[in-house]
Amino acid sequence: MLNIASATRHALFMLLACLLVGGWPALAGAVQVDAGTPIIFTDKGARVLEDRDGSLTAEGALERERQFSPAASVGAPRAGSHY
Numbered sequence: 001m002l003n004i005a006s007a008t009r010h011a012l013f014m015l016l017a018c019l020l021v022g023g024w025p026a027l028a029g030a031v032q033v034d035a036g037t038p039i040i041f042t043d044k045g046a047r048v049l050e051d052r053d054g055s056l057t058a059e060g061a062l063e064r065e066r067q068f069s070p071a072a073s074v075g076a077p078r079a080g081s082h083y
Helices: 002-027 058-063
Strands: none
Touching: none
């Protein structure tokens, strides 16, 4: 009796694992991000540097560390800008 219960439990575990790993991505739908997508942004302790054209590299941002300012002082994020 114990052997059958153990095999059944193992089979159910394997089935559940296959469904979670293989089935979950199939259930996820495509997400479209465009200009109408809301921007969720925290201003608690975050410091930002606006990069209007998106050309700033990580090294360039580190060189401009003193120009970072609190997010609350920048105002609302602009959809076409980079931070």
